[in-house]
Amino acid sequence: xxxxxxxxxxxxxxxxxxxxxxxxxxxxxxxxxxxxxxxxxxxxxxxxxxxxxxxxxxxxxxxxxxxxxxxxxxxxxxxxxxxxxxxxxxxxxxxxxxxxxxxxxxxxxxxxxxxxxxxxxxxxxxxxxxxxxxxxxxxxxxxxxxxx
Amino acid sequence: xxxxxxxxxxxxxxxxxxxxxxxxxxxxxxxxxxxxxxxxxxxxxxxxxxxxxxxxxxxxxxxxxxxxxxxxxxxxxxxxxxxxxxxxxxxxxxxxxxxxxxxxxxxxxxxxxxxxxxxxxxxxxxxxxxxxxxxxxxxxxxxxxxxxxxxxxxxxxxxxxx
Numbered sequence: 187x188x189x190x191x192x193x194x195x196x197x198x199x200x201x202x203x204x205x206x207x208x209x210x211x212x213x214x215x216x217x218x219x220x221x222x223x224x225x226x227x228x229x230x231x232x233x234x235x236x237x238x239x240x241x242x243x244x245x246x247x248x249x250x251x252x253x254x255x256x257x258x259x260x261x262x263x264x265x266x267x268x269x270x271x272x273x274x275x276x277x278x279x280x281x282x283x284x285x286x287x288x289x290x291x292x293x294x295x296x297x298x299x300x301x302x303x304x305x306x307x308x309x310x311x312x313x314x315x316x317x318x319x320x321x322x323x324x325x326x327x328x329x330x331x332x333x334x
Numbered sequence: 335x336x337x338x339x340x341x342x343x344x345x346x347x348x349x350x351x352x353x354x355x356x357x358x359x360x361x362x363x364x365x366x367x368x369x370x371x372x373x374x375x376x377x378x379x380x381x382x383x384x385x386x387x388x389x390x391x392x393x394x395x396x397x398x399x400x401x402x403x404x405x406x407x408x409x410x411x412x413x414x415x416x417x418x419x420x421x422x423x424x425x426x427x428x429x430x431x432x433x434x435x436x437x438x439x440x441x442x443x444x445x446x447x448x449x450x451x452x453x454x455x456x457x458x459x460x461x462x463x464x465x466x467x468x469x470x471x472x473x474x475x476x477x478x479x480x481x482x483x484x485x486x487x488x489x490x491x492x493x494x495x496x
Contacts, residue, residue, distance in 0.1 A: 255337075
């Protein structure tokens with residue numbers, strides 16, 4: 187069950203404000219500051235997902251990826267096994283919207299995904315990684331670490 | 335990607351970070367410049383009718399419970415339930431105490447650039463409701479501000495004019 191499950195209209199122009207914010211934070215405070223904010227967003231905002239991951243339950247994470255990328259109209263493929271969640275996004279909906287508006291995509295854009303996912307996994311037996319296949323195409327991978 | 339549904343909760347974390355560094359005002363100015371992309375031409379060319387047009391679209395896209403009334407030289411935006419602060423509150427990370435301030439923070443410089451006068455009645459920083467009175471006539475805006483100051487604490491009345 188999702189902690190947040192919006193099901194009404196979308197304001198996609200928020201991708202533009204996010205994009206502006208990424209560049210602003212890096213220009214004024216540096217890329218580590220941006221990573222800190224994004225990581226904290228993943229850790230604190232998505233506390234419910236993180237706490238379930240701590241217990242070995244990835245169900246909310248899977249539902250989260252499915253629900254919000256579906257709502258954004260992303261073409262994607264989600265593959266779930268016991269120890270790995272592989273989420274391939276063929277065209278990032280945020281990038282698609284920015285390009286439709288004629289706005290340049292921040293070169294820090296993919297930190298949104300990488301750092302938020304890392305924040306969600308912090309302190310759990312899951313680790314997140316991000317493989318960039320192209321400018322707008324990536325694979326988000328969550329792997330369960332072996333017990334020590 | 336941060337889903338557009340969750341932008342507000344990210345924004346809220348940005349505010350916390352910047353507030354600790356006394357950096358909110360400069361950030362609001364940056365957001366205001368970004369919003370020129372969406373609003374400036376419309377507001378400049380159509381005045382209050384352009385502002386009304388923009389907020390009729392926002393009301394749908396952002397799921398606002400908002401009354402919009404244009405009456406002569408004044409446009410009233412009464413936010414009965416702000417979806418933005420509501421999300422910041424419905425949030426395991428907790429709301430930034432100054433969350434509401436971003437709205438006048440970015441719209442006021444924009445209104446000033448297009449020659450409009452605004453009176454914001456914030457009601458309370460923990461209450462997802464506010465009223466905005468936008469005017470193309472400085473005297474109308476001043477009269478509205480003075481009327482509100484008789485019944486509301488001055489900290490909650492924010493204007494983009496003297």
